[in-house]
Amino acid sequence: MLVAPMALVAVAVGFAAQGLAPHPYGAAHGELLDALIDTPAPAADTASEAAELRRVEARRAAVPDQQAAPGKLGLVEPEAGPPVDLEIRVALLNAGANPTLSASGAWQLLNRQGMVLQQGGPGDQISHPALGSSESEAWLQTNGSALLVNGQPYGGRLRLIREQGGLMLVNHLGLEMYIAAVVGAEMPSSWSMEALRAQAVAARSYALAHMARPANRHWHLGNTTRWQAYKGLGRSNTRTRSATASTAGLILSYQGGIVESLYAANRQISLEAHGHLGASMSQHGAQDLAKQGYRYNQILGHYYQGASLARLKAGAL
Structure with missing residues (x-):
């Protein structure tokens, strides 16, 4: 990488802060509801996502983390809750204008x-002309694994959008799978699990902001x-899925807004790329802290000072 009264509406997100600036945190934050109200009406293709986000709220814990070791105060972990099933749309910008398309199943x-x-x-290639000159888009789905x-394997569905000179591919898939x-x-999956968990929260917060x-x-x-780097299911394994599942729904929040949690490989790159935007996590630094016994919420607290952890929960309609 270089969520008002519950009976009326439950809110997931507003605009994200552009980064976690140390003093102050910047202007693009505030209560989630206020931010959502201030958001322009979504385009037709994103209306369903906006409606879905309105059925979600971000709840934060507000008590000290009694589990954090002295000198390693971590962000408070909100109470657990049922998962929230959100779909994200990711443009596969590096797939090329005429990609080879197939599936592992029918x-x-x-x-x-x-x-x-x-x-x-399985393995049969999609013929691009099958899209037809009268069709501006099509959907590719499979009952196989990918x-x-x-x-390269991808989960979910693919939306094929005809553009001048070729196709644009958009991968529709579950947020947690993504x-x-x-x-x-973004990280070697062999690294410490706490570093992987910190990366999962940062990546989820960044994704929700977008x-x-x-x-x-x-x-x-x-x-x-x-x-942020996304290369499909080929980079997902038991450890990355475990890190994701154990932090499911957790995001970084500041004054009710979602933090666009920036991160980079090391401290130098983080300062060079994101220093003007505010706080940014060093991935190698996260691994070093994990080796010293820091938990994921302590790692996040170290890099995103002043932020809090929030958990997305389905709201009552």
Whole structure:
């Protein structure tokens, strides 16, 4: 990488702070409800995501962390709750204009009305002309374990959008599946579990910030280093999924807003790339702290001072 009264509305996110500036934290924060109200009406393609986010709220704990060791005060962990199922849209910007598409199981290529344009079995390639000159987009889905883009496995569904000169691919998948893959792409999965957990929270907070303010009417964020690294299911494994599951729904919050939690490989790169924006986590530094016995919430507290942990929860309608 270079969520008012519950009966009325439950809120997930507002605009994110552009970074955690030390003194002060910047202007793009405030109560989640206020921020959401101030947000312009979403484009048609992101309306469902906005509605879904309104059914979620971010709840924070406000008591000292009694489990933190002296000198290692960590961010307070909110009480556990049921998972919130959110879908994120990730543009596969480095897939190329004419990617090779297939699947590990039987697949179907559907138009917007749900009509089958093409179908095939494991390994069969999708024919780009099957999209048809009259079709501006199509959906690729499979009953197998993964969709294959240039041979690389991806979860969820793929939206194929016809553009001048080729196709734009947008991966629609569950947020937690996405986070598990990001953790594996951003950090060696062999690193300490507490470092991986800290990375999962930072990556989720960053993703939620972009779900609140999508980069494009079709997608929330891309998969290049302009955002955070995402290379599909090939970087997701038992350890990254465990780190993600054990921190499910946890994000970084400041004064009711979601923190766009910046991070970089080491302290020098973090200062050079993000120093003007505020706090940023060093990934190698997180690993070093984990080796010293720091828990993930203590690592996050070290780098994002003044922030708090919040857990996304489904709100009552």
